[in-house]
Amino acid sequence: MKKLAAAAAIGGAAVALALALLRRRLGRLRSDRGLAALLLALRGGVRYAGNAPRLFAAAGEHRERLRHDLALQTAEDVAATLGTMKGVLMKIGQMASYVDDGLPPGVRRTLSRLQDSVPPMSAELASGVVEDELGLPPDLAFARWDPQPIAAASIGQVHRAITLDGRAAAVKVQYPGIAETVAADLGNVSLLRRMLRVTAPSQDVDALIAELRDRVLEELDYRREADNQQLLAAYFDGHPTVHIPKIISELSARRVVTSELADGARFAELASWPQEERDLAAETIYRFVFRSLYEVHAFNGDPHPGNYLFHGGGRVTFLDFGLVKHFTTDELRPLMQMARHLCVNRDPEAFRRSMEDAGFLRPHAPLSTETIVDHLAVFYDTIREPGALTITEQYASAVVRRFFDVRSPVAAYVSIPRSYVILQRINLGLFAVLGKLSATADWRAIAEEIWPFVQGPASTPMGEAELAWRARNRAQVTMCGP
Amino acid sequence: MTAGPYAAAADLVARSAAAFVSGVPENPADDGLFGPGSVAWRVSTDLASPIAALRSLLMQALHPLAMAGVDQHSGWRRDPVGRLAATSAYLSTISFGERAAAERAAAEVRRIHEHVHGVDPVTGRPYAATDPALLLWVHAALVESGVAAGRLFGTPLSPQDGDRYVAEMVVAAELVGVPRHLVPANLAELGRYIASVRPELRCTPAARESMAYVLDPPGLDEDVAAIWQDIRDGAIAAVPGWAREMYGYGAPSLTEDRRTEIRQALGVLDAVFVGEPGVLEARQRLTLRVRAERPA
Numbered sequence: 138m139k140k141l142a143a144a145a146a147i148g149g150a151a152v153a154l155a156l157a158l159l160r161r162r163l164g165r166l167r168s169d170r171g172l173a174a175l176l177l178a179l180r181g182g183v184r185y186a187g188n189a190p191r192l193f194a195a196a197g198e199h200r201e202r203l204r205h206d207l208a209l210q211t212a213e214d215v216a217a218t219l220g221t222m223k224g225v226l227m228k229i230g231q232m233a234s235y236v237d238d239g240l241p242p243g244v245r246r247t248l249s250r251l252q253d254s255v256p257p258m259s260a261e262l263a264s265g266v267v268e269d270e271l272g273l274p275p276d277l278a279f280a281r282w283d284p285q286p287i288a289a290a291s292i293g294q295v296h297r298a299i300t301l302d303g304r305a306a307a308v309k310v311q312y313p314g315i316a317e318t319v320a321a322d323l324g325n326v327s328l329l330r331r332m333l334r335v336t337a338p339s340q341d342v343d344a345l346i347a348e349l350r351d352r353v354l355e356e357l358d359y360r361r362e363a364d365n366q367q368l369l370a371a372y373f374d375g376h377p378t379v380h381i382p383k384i385i386s387e388l389s390a391r392r393v394v395t396s397e398l399a400d401g402a403r404f405a406e407l408a409s410w411p412q413e414e415r416d417l418a419a420e421t422i423y424r425f426v427f428r429s430l431y432e433v434h435a436f437n438g439d440p441h442p443g444n445y446l447f448h449g450g451g452r453v454t455f456l457d458f459g460l461v462k463h464f465t466t467d468e469l470r471p472l473m474q475m476a477r478h479l480c481v482n483r484d485p486e487a488f489r490r491s492m493e494d495a496g497f498l499r500p501h502a503p504l505s506t507e508t509i510v511d512h513l514a515v516f517y518d519t520i521r522e523p524g525a526l527t528i529t530e531q532y533a534s535a536v537v538r539r540f541f542d543v544r545s546p547v548a549a550y551v552s553i554p555r556s557y558v559i560l561q562r563i564n565l566g567l568f569a570v571l572g573k574l575s576a577t578a579d580w581r582a583i584a585e586e587i588w589p590f591v592q593g594p595a596s597t598p599m600g601e602a603e604l605a606w607r608a609r610n611r612a613q614v615t616m617c618g619p
Numbered sequence: 620m621t622a623g624p625y626a627a628a629a630d631l632v633a634r635s636a637a638a639f640v641s642g643v644p645e646n647p648a649d650d651g652l653f654g655p656g657s658v659a660w661r662v663s664t665d666l667a668s669p670i671a672a673l674r675s676l677l678m679q680a681l682h683p684l685a686m687a688g689v690d691q692h693s694g695w696r697r698d699p700v701g702r703l704a705a706t707s708a709y710l711s712t713i714s715f716g717e718r719a720a721a722e723r724a725a726a727e728v729r730r731i732h733e734h735v736h737g738v739d740p741v742t743g744r745p746y747a748a749t750d751p752a753l754l755l756w757v758h759a760a761l762v763e764s765g766v767a768a769g770r771l772f773g774t775p776l777s778p779q780d781g782d783r784y785v786a787e788m789v790v791a792a793e794l795v796g797v798p799r800h801l802v803p804a805n806l807a808e809l810g811r812y813i814a815s816v817r818p819e820l821r822c823t824p825a826a827r828e829s830m831a832y833v834l835d836p837p838g839l840d841e842d843v844a845a846i847w848q849d850i851r852d853g854a855i856a857a858v859p860g861w862a863r864e865m866y867g868y869g870a871p872s873l874t875e876d877r878r879t880e881i882r883q884a885l886g887v888l889d890a891v892f893v894g895e896p897g898v899l900e901a902r903q904r905l906t907l908r909v910r911a912e913r914p915a
Contacts, residue, residue: 204903206907206910207903207906207907207910220886221666221882221883221885221886221889222883222886222887222890223886223889223890226886226887226890250893250894250899253899254893254899254902322883325876325879325880325883327876327880328846328849328880328883328884328887331845331848
């Protein structure tokens with residue numbers, strides 16, 4: 138874990154602050170995989186994405202209910218609630234809760250408590266922000282506007298509305314003044330620096346703070362999230378099962394982002410659905426993740442159960458694009474090589490070399506290639522052999538355990554290069570979601586469809602439908618990397 | 620002097636939080652001594668109140684007789700955190716509790732005070748905790764600290780609100796046994812009173828020792844300790860220069876950046892505080908009552 142932690146340069150700031158904040162529970166965290174989880178998850182382009190329109194049930198995830206009786210009524214209320222580091226701490230707390238599955242329950246509780254302490258905006262206050270951003274008050278900018286927010290977002294809230302051209306929309310509105318408040322707090326960093334030195338003495342403190350500042354400030358501009366959502370919505374347009382709500386650009390700005398409203402069953406409801414339905418939903422999620430990665434060179438880093446809406450027949454709506462990492466071709470190549478050498482060519486030495494090339498494995502580590510494969514191949518277990526395979530919760534937690542296994546003989550030689558950290562959400566998050574669905578599929582066959590170096594035939598009905606979609610789109614879609 | 624070792628300050632925040640929560644009623648029958656529209660509520664819930672509390676201790680300890688009473692009777696050395704928490708619980712009850720609860724708490728304090736008397740080893744003077752002069756000093760130091768800490772690090776009171784605050788607080792002094800006519804009722808009277816007591820003030824060994832403890836409590840979690848430096852510097856910056864000189868503390872430089880940093884530390888400490896059980900709910904109860912009071 139030392140190696141992992143040392144590798145995890147970014148997010149140490151967030152971690153340290155989360156640590157300071159949670160100091161009572163932290164005695165544990167420090168020696169616990171939770172810290173490694175935090176460090177990793179927070180590092181390298183990872184932003185908590187809880188501020189996107191998670192509709193309907195969303196509020197229930199972190200808040201029992203929105204406390205309208207305590208609504209913030211003025212910009213001064215916002216400053217009092219989120220000023221003097223509170224907003225910064227909240228963002229950091231959210232970044233930390235992003236690795237939910239790696240955190241002890243006590244820490245999770247405390248983080249959600251921090252969120253609980255921020256009430257929604259009053260109708261008037263929210264309306265004022267919409268007017269500032271869109272030039273018109275909400276009842277003129279929209280045909281209908283629901284003044285009661287339907288969900289909390291980390292630094293804002295989500296309202297339902299009908300656009301003037303009759304589309305149902307979800308409108309996320311940011312707290313007024315929060316960007317300035319947070320920027321001011323992040324402009325005076327001596328306290329932050331001191332706290333970090335206590336908690337993360339081995340880290341490059343100023344680099345951490347700079348990274349933290351960039352990340353938080355970036356997240357305060359909703360236009361970035363809108364761009365990501367638009368990019369992926371364009372790619373998946375017409376997809377047989379993947380649905381991404383379209384951004385309504387003319388009603389989006391820095392502090393307001395409007396997208397089509399989506400409805401559907403929440404993740405928890407899937408428990409009562411037949412297994413075939415759950416398998417189909419899982420297949421769609423799987424295809425979404427790897428199509429995005431290999432074809433759009435983008436990875437939505439938050440495969441959180443709250444970010445899906447289910448419609449049956451495998452159709453899934455994907456929400457929340459606050460945390461999207463873009464990859465260059467050069468960054469993607471080694472990942473493909475690793476999968477290819479291990480799973481397709483079955484060439485362990487080449488697998489080892491590509492891990493070294495990517496920076497995952499220190500060159501000349503005094504380990505046999507067999508040992509390396511033994512310990513790292515668990516991450517590829519679902520795709521090494523063809524055939525139907527069920528991803529169980531046990532498998533998902535075995536992956537997490539292995540990931541944070543400090544005693545592993547390879548631990549000392551493995552690190553996660555910064556640009557790949559977010560991909561660990563596949564190991565830590567995607568498998569957790571698929572495991573909760575006890576999803577069965579021939580994952581290898583699906584992977585072969587998607588792997589650019591295989592481009593295998595359709596292996597399922599959904600695969601057939603995808604082929605048709607791709608054929609239709611090939612002509613018109615021009616994919617652009619970052 | 621009963622020199623003994625001081626207990627560690629672990630749980631300082633948790634116990635202060637529990638103390639605060641204990642004073643905020645669930646369904647109060649009345650608004651208590653001050654009520655949601657009062658300046659006293661604003662001061663008690665101000666972000667700067669930890670600095671106000673610390674400043675208040677620094678000032679109170681400079682009265683040799685008041686200090687001797689605490690040092691010799693209150694179990695201060697054995698359980699300093701417990702003693703501070705008891706004070707916090709008392710202040711929370713007086714500030715936010717129902718009138719009857721506030722009166723009960725004050726009666727209990729008066730009862731305890733009856734047993735607190737002795738001779739100050741430094742000045743050789745006898746003291747009694749029931750002495751209105753000592754009680755008044757403790758009261759005045761508290762009230763003045765609320766104003767001073769808010770001015771530097773919190774939400775400053777307007778001169779009118781400052782006067783109102785001092786006047787509102789008179790009842791707190793009366794409750795513990797200070798005749799009303801002796802209690803300053805506006806900022807100017809408060810200032811004159813404090814100046815009048817100044818010749819009696821000095822930093823006794825007991826004061827030095829106990830303030831060294833609260834300014835740098837041993838056994839704090841290191842993360843809280845990092846914040847505590849700022850709270851301490853804030854409190855030292857907020858006491859009058861003559862008080863700093865008695866203690867022999869240097870004047871902390873208070874640049875605009877440093878002030879921001881101290882305010883940030885207060886914010887972080889507050890977030891930690893809100894993380895303690897019941898604090899958020901207690902705050903929300905108070906906020907709702909304040910809202911109900913606000914003109915629509």
